[in-house]
Amino acid sequence: MGTGQMLLATLALALLGSTVLTLNRSSTQHGTILQQTEIGVYGISMATSIVEEAQGLAFDETTVDNAVAAVSSLTSTMGPESGETTSPVTTNNYDDFDDFNNLNMLVNVSGVSQFRIQARVYYVTPTAPNTVSASRTWHKRMDVTVSAFGTTDTVRTSFIFSYFNFR
Numbered sequence: 001m002g003t004g005q006m007l008l009a010t011l012a013l014a015l016l017g018s019t020v021l022t023l024n025r026s027s028t029q030h031g032t033i034l035q036q037t038e039i040g041v042y043g044i045s046m047a048t049s050i051v052e053e054a055q056g057l058a059f060d061e062t063t064v065d066n067a068v069a070a071v072s073s074l075t076s077t078m079g080p081e082s083g084e085t086t087s088p089v090t091t092n093n094y095d096d097f098d099d100f101n102n103l104n105m106l107v108n109v110s111g112v113s114q115f116r117i118q119a120r121v122y123y124v125t126p127t128a129p130n131t132v133s134a135s136r137t138w139h140k141r142m143d144v145t146v147s148a149f150g151t152t153d154t155v156r157t158s159f160i161f162s163y164f165n166f167r
Contacts, residue, residue, distance in 0.1 A: 036151060039113050043146040043155035046107065046117055050091075050100065050144050051159045054119075058096040059140070059163040067165045074136045074163075078102075078121045097121065097140055097161050113148040129160055138163045 058064040060074045061081055068074060078101035084093045094100065103119035123133040124141045133139075139162045146155040 035112075036153070039148045039151055040153060040155070042109055042112055043115060043148060043153070044157075046115060047144045047146045047155050047157045050103070050117060050119060051142060051157060053091060054094075054097050054100050054121075054142055055159070055161060057094060057099070059161060060098065061096050063163060064095050068163070069165060071136045071138065076136060078140075097142070100142060113150060116145075116147050116149075118145045119143065124160065 060068070062068050062073050062075060075098070078098040080094060080099045084095070084099055091100065091103070098121045100119045101121035103117065105117050107115045107117060109115065120143045121140055123135070123137045124131065124139050125133050125137055126139060129139070129141060139160055141158060141160045143156065143158050147153075
């Protein structure tokens, strides 16, 4: 084999090696993107589940069994009342929307990641729905944050729950 053929064979092997490395890197990046997408879908699903679960409950502890006509009748503190389980963290015993205030729970999804779900509930006014109201109103806002360990992305969603009493 001559020098020219040896040079061509060496260049061909280098080109083949470069192509294989590029394909391998691309395949690895594709796997990472798929994993990040799966984590994102789980995060969105968990945030939506918390909001939907809270929506299905009473507006306030005082509205669980009875209608309320005055804002002053609503509870002034947010969070689970006595007797509603908070440790281990579960939402099974919650009976009203603001019980989700200060929710902080870990959820393991086998083969995917561990997720931290946090929620905050506070009174807001219709004119300033992004600001905490200093007084009780007919509107409560829930901010839910879901983050997965090992990623930098965080899912955030908000929901405003209003109380209406029709006579």
